Amino acid sequence: MQVTETKSEGLKREFQVVLAAAELEDRLTTELAGMKDKVQLKGFRPGKVPVAHLRRVYGRSIMADVVQNAVNEANQKILEENKLKLALEPQIKMPEDKAEIEKALDAKADLAFQVALEVMPTFELQDHSDITVTKPVATVSDEEVETALKRMAEQSRSYADRPEGSAAETGDRVVIDFVGRIGGETFEGGSAEDADLDLGSNTFIPGFEDQLLGAKAGEARTVTVTFPEGYPAEHLAGKEAVFDVTVKAVKAPGEAQIDDELAKTFGLENLDALKDAVRKSLANELDAQSRRRVKKALLDALDARYAFDLPPTLVHQEFAAVWAQVEADLKSRGKTFEDEGTTEEKAQGEYRRIAERRVRLGLVLAQVGETADIKVPDEEVNQALIARLRQFPGQEREVYDFYRKNPQAMAELRAPLFEEKVVDHVLGQVKLVEEPVSKEALFADDEDEAAEAAAPASEAGASKGVTSEGVTSEGSAPSHETGAA
Template identity: 70%
Template sequence: MQVTETLSQGLKREFQVLLAANELEERLTSELSTLKDKAQIKGFRPGKVPVAHLRKLYGRSVMADVLQNAVNEANQKIVTENNLKLALEPKIEFPGEQSIVERALDAKDDVSFNVALEVLPTFELVDLSDVSLTKQVAKPSDAEVDEAITRMASSNRAFAPREEGAAAETGDRVTIDFVGRIDGTEFEGGTGEGIDLELGSGSFIPGFEEQLVGAKVGDKRVVKSTFPEAYGAAHLAGKDAEFDVTVTAIQAPGETKIDDELAKTFGMESLEKLKEAVSTAIGSDFEAQSRRKLKKDLLDALDTKYAFELPPSLVHQEFAAVWAQVEQDLKSREKSFEDEGTTEEKATAEYRKIAERRVRLGLVLAQVGETADIKVSDDEVNQALIARVRQYPGQEQQVWDFYRKNAQALAELRAPIFEEKVVDHVLAQVTLTEEPVSKEVLFADEDDAEAGAEGQSETKSATDASASTGTDEGLPAVAKAD
């Protein structure tokens, strides 16, 4: 096998690999000799089949394996001898002339093929001692804890049937059957029977609950409402709907008691312990948001520190994934780029910059992790897998088996763990100060589209694009508030 470099331009490399006819013959003969001891052919005793006969029967199929093995060997040889780190799998190109391939399959002529690849850029990690970041931190106030517990008490309170002929009031629980239509046609998720709805809870789409105040058991009402523009099921967003509603029961709420007995219904020994648990839970949400904002600030800082050539294929792959998601979103919402106040050309440029940023930061974080010898243990992956399995009650074994048999799926669990470890390592190199803020300030940028985009994993070579399926299984579409 003779390997010759034919191109070295930026991050692109090309090599020509030559396999002489005599080498092909040797490889083919070796493979057939191995096959001879295993082949079971009628008329021949095991191990006694002539190689010439095997060649006549299986020569070309075995030669195809020989060529594939040669490709794998050539790739390994190129990477090892040139100390290359590949961005993507090499592209292999054999001669276009069929006659050349045919003669190679018969080991009657030399054959050559081209190996084109892209390598990862080399760059030095920069000093981050001049980077200063501020971490916004918020602590749950007593009012926020009390508000959460009040909601818990309200959801846990008892309801009792109202007297016959009584009209429903705000705060009552009504049981309803309904059929929803858009432009006169029933839609998926728009039908429900025996659905309990607490009036004034905001559980259903805007305007729905208010139109049931004053209804009595047995009443039939036509409720008109509009799905929000930002509704989760894109095919319903912004649509006007009409519901035929029948009220089958009305219950009045009992007294809301916030005491030790309430705490016990939630598995706590006292109200004080319940408040502590709620405060801890809210604090965890605050810390997660604080971490998201700090991470974005860190990535912004890193992005200003590095400028190097990016593998075109990685950028193209990342952009393709992002763009597919953008187009799917526009299609599902029946919107155009003009509706979003831009043009396809401007949007393309914008999302290409996002793709380039993700690839660049992914390469930086990967090199930081490699340099620092950051590892993700099997136990950490198992813990992540267990957490994922618990998200699918009733399907635990299937989900477990899927991940255990799918190396790529396991890698997707490992990647965010690795990334968070790398982020912690980098944060230890910068000057970090904490700034106490209110909940409102901490969550002020939560709906920022760019923040949401940049908050995704930077170490992934491509962004996962997933289409919304509309509603949660078992819930009517109207019951989704957003």
């Protein structure tokens, strides 16, 4: 086997591999000889099948295996001799001339093919001890706890039938049957029976609830509304619908009580226990947001420190994932780039920079993780899998089987866990300064950061499994949070 490098540009490499006809013949003969004592053919005693006959029967299929093994050996040889680490699987290009391939498969001519690679960039990890990251810290106020309790009480309040003949008012609950039609035809999801609707809750299509004000139990009404342009169901967006509605009951809300009984409806012993649980829940939300802000600041600092060539195909794949979601978001909202104050060309430039940032940070964190020998225990991956199963009630077995049979899917579960461990490791190297802030200040930058991030691309970075070893390993590339965090 002769291997010759034919191209070296940036992170792209190309090699030509030549397998001489004599080598192909030797490999084929060796394989056939190994089959002789194993194969059983009618008319021949075990171990007595002539190699020439085996060649006529199995030659082409065995030669296909010979060529595939040779390709694998060539790839391994290229990596070892040139000390390369792959960013993506090698691309193999066989000769286009079918006659040439036919001769090679018959071991009557040399087989020459091309191997194209994209390799991982090499860079030195820097000392991060001089990085300062500010950690915003907010505390839960008594007023926030009371507001949460009021909301819970309102959601848990009871409703009682109004006196016969009473007209429905804002805040009342009506029990209704309805059938919706567009162009005179019913549509999927447009009908229901015994549906509870709280007037003023704005949970139905805009205008629907207003047309039921003043309705009485037993009354039938026709409600005409227009679905919003950005309605999630595209076949309904912007269309006028007519609903035949029957009001079966009108119920008045009871008083929202914040007491021990409210706590018991949530499985807690008394009001004090409920208050403690609410405060803890609110504190967890603040801590999670603080973590996001710290992580964003850390990734910004790392992004500013590292500059190196990026594997073009990885950037392209990351950009494609981000851009697909951007376009889907615009379509769902019925918006254009002009509506957003930009052009498609400018937007593509911005999101390509975000894709480059994600890939760059993915590679940096992957190398940090490898250098620090950071691992994700199988137990943590299993916990993540269980959490995912809970998102699909009634389909747990199917989802479990899907993940267990798909290593790439399991890698996507492992990737964000790995990323968080690496981030914690780097945070342990930098100077972390706490800064007390209000809740409003803590969440103030959310919208700007979401715009910068272009919305998560289904854990695009993680799905690539980028590591210093190539594709999919313990050190999976960071998830979408490397783009925005």
